[in-house]
Amino acid sequence: MVDKLSLTIKPRLKPYKLQWITNEGGIIVKDHVSVLISIGKYKEVICDVVPVEGEHILLGRPWQFDKQTLHDGLTNKISFLHQGKKIIFYPLTPQLVREDEIKMIETLEK
Secondary structure (H helix, E strand, C coil): CCCCCCCCCEEEEEEEEECCCCCCCCEEEEEEEEEEEEECCEEEEEEECCCCCCCCCCCCHHHHHHCCCEEECCCCEEEEEECCEEEEECCCCHHHHHHHHHHHHHHHHC
16 A cells, blocks of 8 residues: 555654465564545644555554444444534445455465
8 A cells, every 4th residue: 555655665763564464473563654634633644655465545543443433343343423424434335355365365375
C-alpha cells in the first residue's frame, strides 16, 4: 500500500518488535508514514509500516473508543456512528477470502 500510494517512509525514533504479525518470531517495526485522511476530526494518521500479504486496515484505539465502535463477534461486523450516520464494515465472504488466498499464492510463486 505504501508503494501503491507513493507514501514517504520515515524512520521511527524508537523501533519496536511486533510479535503477532508473523509465525517466524515477529518483525521489527522501524518505519512509519503519514496518511492524510478526512473522517470527522481526523485529518492525518501516522501508520507504522509492516509487510503484509493482504490489504488489511487495523483500526486502533481512536476508532474503538472515540467513535463508539461496536464489534459483533458472531457476524464479525464493525459499526460506528460518523457525523450522525451509521457506518458498517462487513467481513469478506468465504469466496472472496479464497480468491484473495489464491492471488497471494500466485504472487508468492512468481
